[in-house]
Amino acid sequence: METPDKQSKSGGMAVETDRSFQWDPIEAPDEDIREAVWELGRAGEWIVQPVPEPYALESTKFGRLKKIPLEKTWHHKSCGQCGHIPGYSTSIFWLNRLLGYDYFDPRDQTSCTAWNYYASATSNQAAQASVAMRNFAAAYETGYFPLIHCGTSYGHYKEVRHELVHDANLRREVREIMHKLGRPFVMPEEIVHYSEWMYAVRDQLASRVVRDMSDITVTVHPACHYYKLQRADALYNADIYNGQRTAVVTGVAQALGANVADYSTWYDCCGFGFRHILVQRDFTRSFATMRKIEVMKEEANPDVVLTHDTGCVTSLDKSQFIGKAHGRNVGVPVMSESQFAALAVGAHPYRVAQLHWHSTDTKQLLIKMGIDPEAAWAEFEEDLAKIKDGTIKSLSWEAVM
């Protein structure tokens, strides 16, 4: 447990604990599903799409190594992320461009539809698996490898993979559907979340940091569906939380030079609830503010909360308005680590990180990073004026790199 003498320089609790998790792939309580994926491939049941080179090898929860593609990535976008936090995806693409990586932003992609499935149950196993395999087929046909932006899509696709591996009837049903659609039946060698890619390139990002992050205190909310669904496949590192919690997000924030402070409710969900965020928001608001934001404020007083899933950013960001109206101890910016990393390596806060889509005020954070938010907003408004008067059709990549 954390002790007072482990206070971080920000006043928050330090991330170190006295306990450590000794991993051993042999002792893992579950099978390595990837072996079965390859076996089914050899048996002609499906095509296995290999991770393209170059890739990084990173440790998962029990020490197995996972291949993380660095480029030739096919970006499986997220409905909520692109719908109302678009700076999330924009930052991921921008970072790819900054590093000179070849990536593909497809139009031949649907949502994974898992949000609806978890919220309303108006779908079924075969439909969910077919949507996943259709998207995987679309990626395979381009020659690029799927990189999943959304934590729920990532966790859900791993569930689908598990079900397809273990259920021959389901496999047969979905294969027939793919055949009728004229699509190949393809399973990727690995299912990879964008945060794993961020983690794999953290040292490259660290070498490009242009803003002083040493005074920035960060709290991390790890997304439930990243590490609680099919958990043995999430990335862990013995040097981060002594291997007891997933390493993504935290590892990136630390590599960028920010101070990661701990808080006691780190395991708690954000309160999203799938249906709750839309039709029972009293629950979402209460949980997000009382169990997460207020605890973070009291124990760590962060400058920013970082997470890596659409639902988490939404719940934690949007829920604070009402709490503030009631005088609760809230008021802290929330964003993805992709946006945070983009800012650290020089991205524009509005042209790239698109922070104006967020509800919580980010100005103090930007000032602390050495960014003048007023000047940056004025620059962005000039862009908007040009689009409005027809001088330019839209904001281009060339204009923001």
Place this chain on the structure above:
Amino acid sequence: MFSVKYQEVPLEDKERLFEEVKADPRYEDYLYGCYECGICVAACPSARFYDFSPRKIAQTLAREDVETFYEQLNDDVWNCSQCFSCTRCPRQNNPGGLITVMREVAVKNGLRTTKEALAGYTRIIYKIMTTGTQVSPDMLQEDAFPDWGPQVKAVSENLDLWRLALPPETLHTTGTSWEVEERTMQELYAIWKMTGSLDIISSLDEGLSDIMEEIMDEELEASGLSF
């Protein structure tokens, strides 16, 4: 535990629904019994704010207590947050997964309580099944999200312009989260139809199902995809 609720529902109906849940291929993977340790409850967000317990779900199913199962099928399952924090169960149970299966059975059988629980959600079901994306930018209107503060109004008023100020061209959309090809949507419709997802919605809301069926049939006819 023995429920005295829903006594007007015949036992055989409750047993039939329970058997439907047990017949799901995932059931055996999701339930291994229950130590009654309460770790799942301690981790459960819904347990903090509702009269809800993932432990009781696992216990009820393990004991095959059909009466309590039926009560939970009606009164509990829609409170779950589907975060799967409960999967830290030392016995490898997955109460969140069991609830997913129970919800499916509740929807397919058109339970009155399910219709009530999802009454406010049908607009979202329509959105996802007809556009392929769950939340489109144009859904962000201040009348629907007044508790999110004045920023929602700012987004709504500037939506078209702000979307064009996004460097990725695929995001210059307002009715969908990103630009989706026509063929892609047609294939999604084909999946909904081939897997019986539209039939499931029919049990929930016949009118909604009819509207979606019409949209999908027209698109599929144009696509050349036939079944």
